[in-house]
Amino acid sequence: MATLLETRDLKKHYQMGASIVRALDGVSLSVAQGEFVALLGTSGSGKSTLLNLIAGLDRPTEGSLQIFDRDLAQMSSEELSLHRRRNVGIIFQSFNLVPTMTARENITLAMMFAGVPRSERDAAARSLLDAVGLGGRQDHRPRELSGGEQQRVAIARALSNKPHLLLADEPTGNLDSHTSRDILGTLKNLNEREGKTIIIVTHDASLADTYASRTITLLDGVIIDERTPSRV
Amino acid sequence: MTFRDTLGLALRNLGEAKLRTSLTTLGVSIGIASLAGMVSLGVGLQDQFVARFTKSGLFDSITVTPGQDMPGGLATLARGGRRGFGANRRAQRTAPSPDATPLRSDLNDETVKELAALEGVREVYPNVRAPVEAKYGSDSEGLLAAGVPMTAKDEGAFQSITFGRFFSDDAAKECLLSLDMAKRIDPANPQNLIGKDLILIHAAPGNRGAALAPGDAGLSANASRVEEPYRIVGIIERETGPFGGSAAVSGLMIPLGRAKAIASATRALQQSLVPERASERTYNALIVKAKHAQAVQDIEDQIKKKGFSAFSLNDALQGAKRGFIILDIVLSLIGSIALAVSSLGIMNTMVMSILERTREIGIMKAIGGSDGDIRRIFLIEASAIGFFGGVTGVVLGWVVGRIINFGANVYIQNQGGTAGNLFSLPFWLIGGAIGFSVTISLLAGSYPAARAARLDPIRALRHD
Numbered sequence: 001m002a003t004l005l006e007t008r009d010l011k012k013h014y015q016m017g018a019s020i021v022r023a024l025d026g027v028s029l030s031v032a033q034g035e036f037v038a039l040l041g042t043s044g045s046g047k048s049t050l051l052n053l054i055a056g057l058d059r060p061t062e063g064s065l066q067i068f069d070r071d072l073a074q075m076s077s078e079e080l081s082l083h084r085r086r087n088v089g090i091i092f093q094s095f096n097l098v099p100t101m102t103a104r105e106n107i108t109l110a111m112m113f114a115g116v117p118r119s120e121r122d123a124a125a126r127s128l129l130d131a132v133g134l135g136g137r138q139d140h141r142p143r144e145l146s147g148g149e150q151q152r153v154a155i156a157r158a159l160s161n162k163p164h165l166l167l168a169d170e171p172t173g174n175l176d177s178h179t180s181r182d183i184l185g186t187l188k189n190l191n192e193r194e195g196k197t198i199i200i201v202t203h204d205a206s207l208a209d210t211y212a213s214r215t216i217t218l219l220d221g222v223i224i225d226e227r228t229p230s231r232v
Numbered sequence: 233m234t235f236r237d238t239l240g241l242a243l244r245n246l247g248e249a250k251l252r253t254s255l256t257t258l259g260v261s262i263g264i265a266s267l268a269g270m271v272s273l274g275v276g277l278q279d280q281f282v283a284r285f286t287k288s289g290l291f292d293s294i295t296v297t298p299g300q301d302m303p304g305g306l307a308t309l310a311r312g313g314r315r316g317f318g319a320n321r322r323a324q325r326t327a328p329s330p331d332a333t334p335l336r337s338d339l340n341d342e343t344v345k346e347l348a349a350l351e352g353v354r355e356v357y358p359n360v361r362a363p364v365e366a367k368y369g370s371d372s373e374g375l376l377a378a379g380v381p382m383t384a385k386d387e388g389a390f391q392s393i394t395f396g397r398f399f400s401d402d403a404a405k406e407c408l409l410s411l412d413m414a415k416r417i418d419p420a421n422p423q424n425l426i427g428k429d430l431i432l433i434h435a436a437p438g439n440r441g442a443a444l445a446p447g448d449a450g451l452s453a454n455a456s457r458v459e460e461p462y463r464i465v466g467i468i469e470r471e472t473g474p475f476g477g478s479a480a481v482s483g484l485m486i487p488l489g490r491a492k493a494i495a496s497a498t499r500a501l502q503q504s505l506v507p508e509r510a511s512e513r514t515y516n517a518l519i520v521k522a523k524h525a526q527a528v529q530d531i532e533d534q535i536k537k538k539g540f541s542a543f544s545l546n547d548a549l550q551g552a553k554r555g556f557i558i559l560d561i562v563l564s565l566i567g568s569i570a571l572a573v574s575s576l577g578i579m580n581t582m583v584m585s586i587l588e589r590t591r592e593i594g595i596m597k598a599i600g601g602s603d604g605d606i607r608r609i610f611l612i613e614a615s616a617i618g619f620f621g622g623v624t625g626v627v628l629g630w631v632v633g634r635i636i637n638f639g640a641n642v643y644i645q646n647q648g649g650t651a652g653n654l655f656s657l658p659f660w661l662i663g664g665a666i667g668f669s670v671t672i673s674l675l676a677g678s679y680p681a682a683r684a685a686r687l688d689p690i691r692a693l694r695h696d
Contacts, residue, residue, distance in 0.1 A: 057598060057689045078602055085600025096595045096693060100248045110599040112237045157599065 001032040004165060004197050005054060010063035012049050012221075023049040025221035026063070033164065036191045036198045038208035040225075041218040047201045048169055050218070054199065055090050055167050056080040067165070085114050089158025093170035095150040097142040103129060103153045104138040110160045128156040132186065148179035155186060166190065168200040172207065184211045233605045242612035249585065253617065256574075256581040260621025260669060261628055263571030268629035268657070268665040270567035274560040276633075276656035281552065291525045291545060294532050295359065296347065296518040299335030299539045336539035340514040347520055350534050352527035357381045358515040362494035365433035366484060367459075368417050377432070378482040379491025380408070383521075389468050395423040396466030402489035407432070407462040413483035414467045415648070422467060429461035432486075435497040462486065469650065571669075574621070575676040582614055582680035586687075593684055594692025607685035614677020615670045622669030626662050633657065 012024040024046045031037055039047040052058040053065055056072055059080075065072040067087060075083065084090070097106045107125040116124070129138050132152040134145075142150050151171060158166055168187065172180030188211050190196045202208050208215045209229040217225035246253040339358070348356040360379035365372055384390050385398045390408075399406045407430055414422035436458040468485075486494075499514075520535065520542075522528045528544050535542040586593070593606055633655035641651040 052690055055598070057693075078604070081597065081600060081602035081605075084598060085602075090598050092598075092693070096591070096598065098592050098595055100245075100592075109241075109596070112241070113233050113596070113600040113602070113605060115233060118237075161600065 001034055003030050004033045004035075005065070005067045006030040007050075007053075007066075008064045010050070010053065010065055011061045012046070012053060012058065013061045022221045024053070024060070027218070027221070027223055028063075029216060029223065029226070031197060031199065033197050034191070034195050036188065036211060036213045037200070038212035038215045039199065039201045039218065040203065040205055040208055040215050042203065044220075045218040046221040047218050049221075051167050051169050051199065051201050054165075055088055056083040057090075085110075085161060087163055088165045088167055089161070089163040091151070091154050091158050091166065091168040091171045093173035095142070095147070095154045095174075097150055097153055097157075099142050102139045102141055103134060103145065103156075106142075106153055107157045107160050110157050114161045116161075124160065125156070128159055129153070131159075132156045146179075147175050148182060151175065151179075151183050152186070155183070155190075159190070164197055166196050166198045168198065170201055170203070172202070172204070180207065187211070233601075233608070238605070238608050238612055239616075242609050242616055245585075245589075245609070246613055246616060252581055252584070256577050257617050257621045257624065259574035259577040260571075260618060260673065261623075261625035263568075263574035264622050264625025264665050264669045265629035265632060266570040267564060267567030267668070268626050268661060269633055269655070270563035271560060271661055271665075272629065272633055272655045272657045274556065274563045275658065275661060276654045277559070278553070278556040279656045280652050280654070281556070282549070291549075292354075292522045292528060294520040294522065294528060294535065294542050294544045296339065296343075296520055296535055297516070297541045297543070298337030298339060299541055334539050339516070339518055339540075344518060346538075347518065347535065350520075350531055352523050352531050354521045354523045355381070355383055356518055356520050357383075357488060358492070359517040359519050360488060360491040360495045360515065361482070362434060362486070362491040363498055364484070364494065367431040367433060368428075371417070372433075373416075375484050376482060377407070377434075377484045377486045377491055377494070379488035379495070380485045381488045392469070393466045394469050396426040396464070398466060399487045400465070402487045404487055405460060405462050405490070406465045406487065408466045408468055408485040409464060410483045410485075411467055411469045416483075425464045425467065428464050430464055430484075431459055432462050433457065433459045434494045435501050436494070437497050437500065571672060575672045578614055578617055578673050578676040579680060581617070582610060582677050583683070585613070586610070586680055586684045590687065590692045590695040593687050594689050594695065597687070597689035598693060603685040606687075607681045610681035610684050611674060611677055614673045614681065617677075618670040618673025619666065621673070622666035625669060626657070626665050629665070630655075630657050 007030070008028050010024055010027040011022070014021040014023060027046070027050060039050060041047040049058070053060050053072070054067070056075070060073050063073070067083070070083075072080065072083065097103075098109065101109065104122070104125045107128055108121040111121045111124065126135070126138060129135055132155055134149060134152055134156070137145065137149065142153070145153065151174075154171075166187065171187070172183055175183060184200075184207060187198055187200070191198050200208075200212070205215070212229065214226070214228050216223055344356045344358065347353060358379070361376040362379060364375055364377045366375050366377075380390070380399070382399065382402050390398060393408075394411055396408075399408070409417070409422075409425065409430075411422060414425055418425055434457070436456055496514075520531060522531050525546070528546050532542045532544050532546075593601075596606060597603075637654050640654055645651055
């Protein structure tokens, strides 16, 4: 399968007072289109930093990060926002929905930035909410929804601009085990049925083994293990 | 992101913080009300000033005086032409240069015809002030009765006669009074004076009915003192500007023909007493009326070239207008203090809003919002506050202006003055105030907006 993203010797260093924190210290990996990759690691291993770099929310200190044959490290701030708008959909552990907006408005906001006309936005938001099983709750604000429902809205929002790549940072971190399986099942469905490439960050190795087609384990900013789970 | 979407989002955000938005908008509206109120006061005063000038009919008038005897003193001194002690010495010191226009002082009926022939001139008449003693009942007062030509009927102050009517003809023994004058005679009911007779005591040719040739010293000994009743036919609200001296109105106005006769007799009397001044000019000044106010400057120049002194209110009005511009600027600056404070309020509101919405900004960036999108949202929020503040500020300023105007007019009328609009709110001021409010708000919002746009999305997303 075609390579969707490739990193070479990717580094991200932070200055913390007098010392330098090496959040990523030379990561080289490639992800093919249609893969479901889980980034595993303990807290501070650099997995979220890697995801943020792929999302275009942050810039690497060194190395290259090619997505669709374009190097994110060389992109301007405007190009990075275009990348986030068109190429990726991001799902967060804390859902990150705008609290003052309804489920539908949270989804249409992303489409608004992409310049989708109002009439199309409303129809698309409705069908996305239907697809994640929240058809009747489009006018509810986040505080009126459960954690699982909020994460579904976030998934619907991530899908709104039809990205090829879905990035999920601990998407089940704030959810119970039943809802977690539900959410990962939804992501797996998107991967298998719609061919979306998915990269999730998790510290739960068993969940990663269950749903991902490949797991990459990081420790102290470097890859220490990479394998394809053998499923029964 | 389209402008409409950005606007919708900005208004939605403002609606989410109603109290804060309302208070900030109120702050801006008070600032704009104070600014618009101050400027409208300046404009109102200017309008009143200009309107009084216009009403006085002096815009199209040029006062012509002898070349060596220009009122105002400066030119007189410069030319060394003043009569009196030391005149010869001054004349020697400031001898005119050979190429200078010879000065003329012949203000007589020939000059009237000469000036009337100039291009753009509608009419020329002498500015006659006849010295009289006015008597009503047991009271009397010495006055200079202004001679008013019949052509002035529909002009300036005579357009709206407060009570009564204009003269019936040039030789009628009729008079008009200014409202001030009428109030001096009958403070309670000045309008009751209409139809009553005012006794005028003045000089008259000894042989009444005989024409008195101007400057004819031979008849001077025949001048005598007469008492004649003049019917009060009208009262006008005297509307002279600060340059009333050249105005054709005074407290007492009589037909020009009558005034000429009295002035001529008076002159004859003076000449009989001081024969060496017998060759003096007939009139002290002539009034030249232009067909259009625009032609005034051109006519004024032509008259000056002939060697006379000429003065029009156009010059003075230009100076006064400059004065009003300065007044407007000063008033605007005073009004701007409140607006400056309210612009700090906008900045504070926007900065607070960014602090509160940091995470939301991070979310917007994460889902594809560009720095420009974020900046525009905040700029439109700020300008919307400015717009609404501007609109309510103009309304507030207008209401407060009306209230002050009402109070001031009650006071002015109680003091015997004329009510008027102290505040004027023309469309340009409404538009300008709202535009200024939006501009100031945009400026005040630009720093917070830039700060919001620069926010690091990862940090913003971690913000609690």
